[in-house]
Amino acid sequence: MTIHRTPAVVIGRRALGESDRLVDFYSLEFGKVRGVARSARRPRSRFGSALELFTLGELVFFETGRSDLVRIDHFDISESFVDVREHLERLGEGAWAIECVARLSADRDPHPALFRHIVRSLRALAATRRPAWVSVCFALHAVDLLGHRPRIDRCVGCARPYPFRAATLDVEAGGLVCDGCAYGVDAMPVSGQAVGALTRLRGLSWDRALRLRPASDLEREMAGLVENLMARLAGQASRSSRFLGQIRRSFSLVAEPRSPYR
Numbered sequence: 291m292t293i294h295r296t297p298a299v300v301i302g303r304r305a306l307g308e309s310d311r312l313v314d315f316y317s318l319e320f321g322k323v324r325g326v327a328r329s330a331r332r333p334r335s336r337f338g339s340a341l342e343l344f345t346l347g348e349l350v351f352f353e354t355g356r357s358d359l360v361r362i363d364h365f366d367i368s369e370s371f372v373d374v375r376e377h378l379e380r381l382g383e384g385a386w387a388i389e390c391v392a393r394l395s396a397d398r399d400p401h402p403a404l405f406r407h408i409v410r411s412l413r414a415l416a417a418t419r420r421p422a423w424v425s426v427c428f429a430l431h432a433v434d435l436l437g438h439r440p441r442i443d444r445c446v447g448c449a450r451p452y453p454f455r456a457a458t459l460d461v462e463a464g465g466l467v468c469d470g471c472a473y474g475v476d477a478m479p480v481s482g483q484a485v486g487a488l489t490r491l492r493g494l495s496w497d498r499a500l501r502l503r504p505a506s507d508l509e510r511e512m513a514g515l516v517e518n519l520m521a522r523l524a525g526q527a528s529r530s531s532r533f534l535g536q537i538r539r540s541f542s543l544v545a546e547p548r549s550p551y552r
Contacts, residue, residue: 291352293363296320298349299408300365301388303341305331313341313362315349316391316408321400325351325360337365344371344384344412358397369409373416382537383421386517386530387411387428393524394436404435414500422513427499429516430491438523440465442488447471453482459515461522478518483508 301322302314311330315323330337340347346369351360374380391408395401411428418424433439438461444451446465456469458477466485467477487508491499504512517534521527 291354291361293350293352294320294360295348295350297368297405298323298347298365299388299405299412300341300343300345300347301392303343311337311341312359314392316388316395316405317349317400318402318405319400320398322392322395322397323349323351323360324358324397325362327362327365330362337362339370340365340367342370342375344374344388345369346371346409346412369413371412371416374412377421379421379537380415380418382530382534383425384412384415386528386534387415387425387432389528389530390429390432390520390524393528394432394438394520401435404432407431407435410496418500423502423504423509424500426509426512426516427491427496429520430488431496433519433523434492440519442466442485445471447473452485457482457485459519461519476522478515480515481508481511484511484515487512 296317296319298315298317300313301316304312306312306326309329309331311327313325313327317323327337327341329335330341345367348366348368350363352363354361374384388408391404395404407428411424414424415421440459440461441464442452444466445454445468446460446463447467448471450468452466454468457466457480458472459465459480460467460474460477462474462476466480467474487504517531521531
């Protein structure tokens with residue numbers, strides 16, 4: 291059996307049999323890797339809490355040669371990102387981000403820049419009070435890294451320069467479409483403010499992009515835009531998007547002022 295060692299982030303896990311665990315990692319040197327952690331669910335497992343979602347660590351695994359699944363030997367924690375898991379909105383945004391990575395990246399297709407982007411995004415989520423904006427910044431850069439950057443400077447149908455009225459973002463067509471060229475049933479309406487924000491974010495460093503403070507309505511539009519963009523690229527809405535919707539609805543109910551006549 292061949293042994294490998296690489297930095298990796300836990301991006302998914304589930305029970306396997308009576309005591310094992312099936313774990314998905316996104317690694318620096320091998321991309322997406324799925325493996326079996328023997329006896330990981332037992333009380334005195336040597337893995338302990340290392341296989342929690344979002345955990346960054348040093349992964350050591352064996353190629354068994356019998357299937358695409360590897361045998362996980364051990365996983366040593368570098369950063370646990372407890373502050374992401376224990377905060378409901380950060381948990382939702384983080385789960386959405388890694389689900390997007392899992393759906394849009396192929397197995398064993400290494401992308402070091404994407405790995406580093408995942409790690410810095412988790413660090414930003416752990417420290418932020420604006421998890422939704424971190425997800426916006428994460429998604430836009432991840433889309434670029436994965437080769438899906440939409441064109442927003444002109445209509446992809448007729449090459450008419452932007453701005454134009456009734457602009458929509460058509461993922462299948464590859465960018466903005468004017469009303470005269472609109473044909474995609476899944477095209478998303480996009481405001482001039484959102485197009486301006488997209489253009490500006492592309493020219494900013496990661497740290498400067500995180501420091502932007504758009505108006506709340508624009509931030510909501512951007513969050514919805516990137517969620518829909520990722521869903522269309524993946525071919526289906528993510529499970530995490532539904533979870534985020536429930537979180538946002540619960541937050542809006544808490545924030546809503548109560549009438550004295552209720």
